[in-house]
Amino acid sequence: MTITRRELLAGAALLPAARAFAWVPDRPRPRDVADAALLAAMQAGAKYADVRLVRQRRQNLATRDDHLTSISDTESYGIGVRVLKNGTWGFAAGPEVTARSAGALARKAAEIAEANAALERRPVQLAPEPPHEDTWETPIEKDPLRVPVKTKVALLVESARAAKAAVPQIRAVTGFFRLAIEEKAFFSSEGSAIEQMITRTGGGYTVTAVEEGRGFETRRTLLPPRGAGFEHVERAGLVEQAPRIAREALDKLRADRVKPGPRDLVLDPSHLWLTIHESLGHSTELDRVLGYEANFAGTSFATADQLGKLRYGVPLMHVTADRVEPGGLASCGYDDDGVATQRFDLIRDGVLVAFQTVRDQTGLPGFGGPRSSGCSYADSWASVPFQRMPNVSLMPGKAPLTLDEVIAQTQDGIYIVGEGSYSIDHQRKNFQFGGDFFWEIENGKLARPLRKVAYQSSTPEFWSSMDAVCDAREWRLYGAFDDGKGEPAQLNPVSHGCPPARFRNVRVIDAGAVQS
Amino acid sequence: MRTGAKELCARALKAARSAGAGEAAALLSDRRDGHLRFADNGPTTSAEVQRSTLSLSAAIGLRHASGSTEDLSPSGVQRLAEDVVARARLAPEDPEYVPEAPPQTYPQVPSYDLGAASIDPRTRAALVKPVLDAAVQNDLVAAGLLRNDLVEEIRLSTTGSSGTRRATRVELSATLRRRDGSASGWAGSAGVHLSDVDPQKIAARAAQKATAWREPRELPPGAYTVVLEAGALGALFPSLRMSIDARSAEEGRSAFSAPGGKSRVGEALFSPVVTLVSDPQDPLVPGTPWSEGGLAARRVGYIQAGMLRELHRSRYWARKTGTAPTADGGTLRLVGGGLSLEELIGKVDRGLLVTRIWYVRMLDPQRIGVTGLTRDATFLIEGGRIAGAVKNFRFNQSIVDLLRDVVALGREEAALGGELSGGLALPPALVKDFHMSSVSEAV
Numbered sequence: 001m002t003i004t005r006r007e008l009l010a011g012a013a014l015l016p017a018a019r020a021f022a023w024v025p026d027r028p029r030p031r032d033v034a035d036a037a038l039l040a041a042m043q044a045g046a047k048y049a050d051v052r053l054v055r056q057r058r059q060n061l062a063t064r065d066d067h068l069t070s071i072s073d074t075e076s077y078g079i080g081v082r083v084l085k086n087g088t089w090g091f092a093a094g095p096e097v098t099a100r101s102a103g104a105l106a107r108k109a110a111e112i113a114e115a116n117a118a119l120e121r122r123p124v125q126l127a128p129e130p131p132h133e134d135t136w137e138t139p140i141e142k143d144p145l146r147v148p149v150k151t152k153v154a155l156l157v158e159s160a161r162a163a164k165a166a167v168p169q170i171r172a173v174t175g176f177f178r179l180a181i182e183e184k185a186f187f188s189s190e191g192s193a194i195e196q197m198i199t200r201t202g203g204g205y206t207v208t209a210v211e212e213g214r215g216f217e218t219r220r221t222l223l224p225p226r227g228a229g230f231e232h233v234e235r236a237g238l239v240e241q242a243p244r245i246a247r248e249a250l251d252k253l254r255a256d257r258v259k260p261g262p263r264d265l266v267l268d269p270s271h272l273w274l275t276i277h278e279s280l281g282h283s284t285e286l287d288r289v290l291g292y293e294a295n296f297a298g299t300s301f302a303t304a305d306q307l308g309k310l311r312y313g314v315p316l317m318h319v320t321a322d323r324v325e326p327g328g329l330a331s332c333g334y335d336d337d338g339v340a341t342q343r344f345d346l347i348r349d350g351v352l353v354a355f356q357t358v359r360d361q362t363g364l365p366g367f368g369g370p371r372s373s374g375c376s377y378a379d380s381w382a383s384v385p386f387q388r389m390p391n392v393s394l395m396p397g398k399a400p401l402t403l404d405e406v407i408a409q410t411q412d413g414i415y416i417v418g419e420g421s422y423s424i425d426h427q428r429k430n431f432q433f434g435g436d437f438f439w440e441i442e443n444g445k446l447a448r449p450l451r452k453v454a455y456q457s458s459t460p461e462f463w464s465s466m467d468a469v470c471d472a473r474e475w476r477l478y479g480a481f482d483d484g485k486g487e488p489a490q491l492n493p494v495s496h497g498c499p500p501a502r503f504r505n506v507r508v509i510d511a512g513a514v515q516s
Numbered sequence: 517m518r519t520g521a522k523e524l525c526a527r528a529l530k531a532a533r534s535a536g537a538g539e540a541a542a543l544l545s546d547r548r549d550g551h552l553r554f555a556d557n558g559p560t561t562s563a564e565v566q567r568s569t570l571s572l573s574a575a576i577g578l579r580h581a582s583g584s585t586e587d588l589s590p591s592g593v594q595r596l597a598e599d600v601v602a603r604a605r606l607a608p609e610d611p612e613y614v615p616e617a618p619p620q621t622y623p624q625v626p627s628y629d630l631g632a633a634s635i636d637p638r639t640r641a642a643l644v645k646p647v648l649d650a651a652v653q654n655d656l657v658a659a660g661l662l663r664n665d666l667v668e669e670i671r672l673s674t675t676g677s678s679g680t681r682r683a684t685r686v687e688l689s690a691t692l693r694r695r696d697g698s699a700s701g702w703a704g705s706a707g708v709h710l711s712d713v714d715p716q717k718i719a720a721r722a723a724q725k726a727t728a729w730r731e732p733r734e735l736p737p738g739a740y741t742v743v744l745e746a747g748a749l750g751a752l753f754p755s756l757r758m759s760i761d762a763r764s765a766e767e768g769r770s771a772f773s774a775p776g777g778k779s780r781v782g783e784a785l786f787s788p789v790v791t792l793v794s795d796p797q798d799p800l801v802p803g804t805p806w807s808e809g810g811l812a813a814r815r816v817g818y819i820q821a822g823m824l825r826e827l828h829r830s831r832y833w834a835r836k837t838g839t840a841p842t843a844d845g846g847t848l849r850l851v852g853g854g855l856s857l858e859e860l861i862g863k864v865d866r867g868l869l870v871t872r873i874w875y876v877r878m879l880d881p882q883r884i885g886v887t888g889l890t891r892d893a894t895f896l897i898e899g900g901r902i903a904g905a906v907k908n909f910r911f912n913q914s915i916v917d918l919l920r921d922v923v924a925l926g927r928e929e930a931a932l933g934g935e936l937s938g939g940l941a942l943p944p945a946l947v948k949d950f951h952m953s954s955v956s957e958a959v
Binding site for chain 2: 091093094111114116118150216293294298384386425426488509512
């Protein structure tokens with residue numbers, strides 16, 4: 001069902017009472033505040049300006065074993081004004097959401113742009129985007145901030161009890177929920193007026209098994225954070241899976257350490273998403289490619305001149321980017337440049353075909369089209385929007401293939417589940433990943449658990465070793481709340497979908513022998 | 517501090533009491549942050565941001581909750597207090613809850629500089645210009661960041677504690693790369709004072725590295741003697757910080773666990789040149805005057821001449837084990853040995869100079885084994901001198917072993933250049949047997 005902005009502003013009759021929009025009755029209307037900022041920016045000589053009013057409400061809750069250790073609810077509300085003057089950006093933000101303050105912020109942003117204009121070598125140009133007047137919200141069933149604290153605590157405490165009852169060696173169970181609602185209103189000097197409400201839900205727990213003489217090992221739940229309501233948590237079966245998670249922690253602690261050497265790897269979606277994120281998601285960001293992140297997050301082995309030519313991997317590799325996938329953490333209606341979100345191919349038949357882009361990259365090498373791909377994001381009203389990763393996903397294979405069949409077709413390998421240690425170089429090539437749980441595969445069967453497994457490879461070598469990709473029945477969406485990038489650093493929520501896939505002859509190391 | 521800040525906190529505490537809180541603590545934080553980011557030898561993003569946040573924690577017996585708001589109007593403060601107390605009332609009892617500390621005398625922290633607090637857009641542009649000019653003069657491409665932060669805070673509690681702090685921080689870092697992408701050099705510095713950043717010096721150092729890192733040769737993985745610049749060493753320290761915890765050690769869940777529910781405190785685990793302290797009044801990296809639960813922050817010696825002397829002890833774990841909480845101010849200093857970087861290099865027959873380390877992640881918590889990569893410019897040292905450029909490496913290294921294998925230390929500086937900068941003062945270090953695992957082609 002589409003809700004028009006007019007209907008929404010008319011009293012949010014279609015929304016539950018708690019889901020008020022960024023504007024609330026005792027505060028000025030966003031439109032009035034934004035108009036004051038846009039007018040002041042134009043009077044100060046801006047060529048373009050935009051205004052974001054953002055209200056963020058978050059609840060972080062943590063438990064240990066049978067009790068709550070912390071609960072914190074935060075609310076943040078403010079205004080950020082971005083001005084393009086003399087070909088240079090300026091940005092100013094503050095917590096006072098009034099027309100008077102908005103005007104002052106616009107003038108400050110113009111002053112900043114003016115101060116930096118003398119340093120400018122290439123005046124900023126914006127890719128065209130039609131003005132949008134629209135609303136968008138994450139479809140949810142249960143507002144995560146309205147679910148009683150006791151219900152949330154009970155889920156984690158019951159999980160801890162179930163884990164400890166099943167396995168006495170479980171020494172600690174730490175649980176958490178992270179729940180966030182981001183409401184934002186975007187207005188631009190080009191006429192856009194967009195209001196969005198984005199809901200994100202995540203949580204889970206970690207069990208630690210301890211045995212004297214063996215040390216300790218941990219095992220985590222596999223509840224991916226989602227652009228969803230609390231119904232996502234309730235359907236996950238946290239309590240039901242606790243005994244198995246506990247047993248696997250002990251199995252892991254008692255398992256043999258892996259024998260280093262080249263092995264075939266079958267990677268579960270709960271693990272492979274992070275490898276996709278680090279090696280494919282980041283290497284296809286155009287700002288990295290052009291050196292804009294060189295001082296911090298790094299650049300990319302993929303260069304602009306290789307667009308359409310660079311072979312990332314085997315022909316069955318098809319990778320998309322989107323901000324429209326249902327449940328995706330990066331999914332929304334419009335990015336923070338006011339660009340309508342899209343789905344597009346990054347890698348087709350194993351070859352790089354596009355970079356992720358934002359509006360101010362137009363005319364730069366690698367931009368790739370007349371329009372931005374909608375990848376702008378700012379993590380609060382106080383942050384400057386810049387290029388952030390959309391949901392980047394490996395598409396399922398076209399031939400029918402299940403996880404069980406891939407394992408059955410593997411003679412000597414390792415099946416890796418969940419996230420572990422992860423590290424990749426600043427050009428996104430040399431990487432090393434651990435996992436949360438490891439099964440040795442022998443003659444097509446899961447033979448025994450393993451411990452201290454990590455693998456090393458480089459991006460093109462790894463993706464060229466992929467020889468099996470399961471079909472759509474096995475495709476799953478995982479992700480993370482906190483992808484860090486930029487200076488000052490900002491955090492971007494992003495999802496990655498994939499099916500299980502197999503990779504041949506990957507260098508496996510014993511992570512317990514740190515000189516490996 | 518803004519006018520009426522103390523009254524605002526007092527109003528929040530009073531409202532919390534009226535709503536039924538047994539005790540409460542309020543923290544008002546006013547921030548003013550500015551930055552100028554640059555790339556491709558020009559500005560990219562630039563901002564000034566003001567934020568004011570009121571945080572409130574409240575407890576009713578063993579039930580507690582916290583929250584924060586940026587709405588500092590009387591109704592906003594009242595709403596925060598009522599919401600926090602209402603959530604505390606609904607929360608289950610926490611057997612580990614420790615009440616707010618009694619009235620404390622907080623240390624004076626040397627964390628403010630008027631020059632740093634007065635930086636405006638034109639000052640930022642003037643500070644960045646020498647870096648961009650140096651890049652153009654050397655036919656290099658610059659990317660980097662100048663940022664300046666001012667924070668003013670007041671903390672009040674219903675037990676009668678009252679403290680304020682005012683802190684500035686300035687940071688400038690730059691990466692200069694060759695146009696063809698074949699070399700990269702990084703330099704940066706940070707501190708409380710405007711004078712802690714010297715754009716000419718930073719630009720010259722980054723340019724010198726980018727220019728010298730020519731045609732790097734590939735060396736085999738293996739154990740190398742390394743000189744780690746301060747920032748490179750600093751990138752390894754967050755994993756240590758997470759591990760120096762008494763509870764996890766005494767519960768058998770840490771690298772510092774000993775059999776029988778004990779820890780390894782009292783053992784000479786590290787090189788005798790290693791001394792690690794946390795001091796809220798450290799002039800290089802001043803901490804916060806208060807610690808957990810409003811305790812006054814104090815100087816804590818974690819490692820003394822190679823011996824593990826203390827692990828971080830929360831108030832709950834201290835109460836349970838009948839000891840005192842550590843209450844540090846959130847910073848760490850590895851005490852230096854006074855040598856210059858050149859003198860450290862001069863002590864190496866054959867080894868590597870590592871100028872920057874990146875993407876460090878825990879690999880094996882049982883030994884604080886971490887993985888990560890060298891970055892930007894790595895050099896071969898032969899006969900006490902730089903003998904050429906080498907390709908970067910991935911390493912897998914135990915931090916316990918690294919601190920055991922430190923041979924000599926240089927002069928401390930506020931560490932910068934890793935993913936988690938701030939709060940660390942470290943010297944460059946000469947370390948033997950640093951384990952390089954594979955070659956990284958990244959430039």
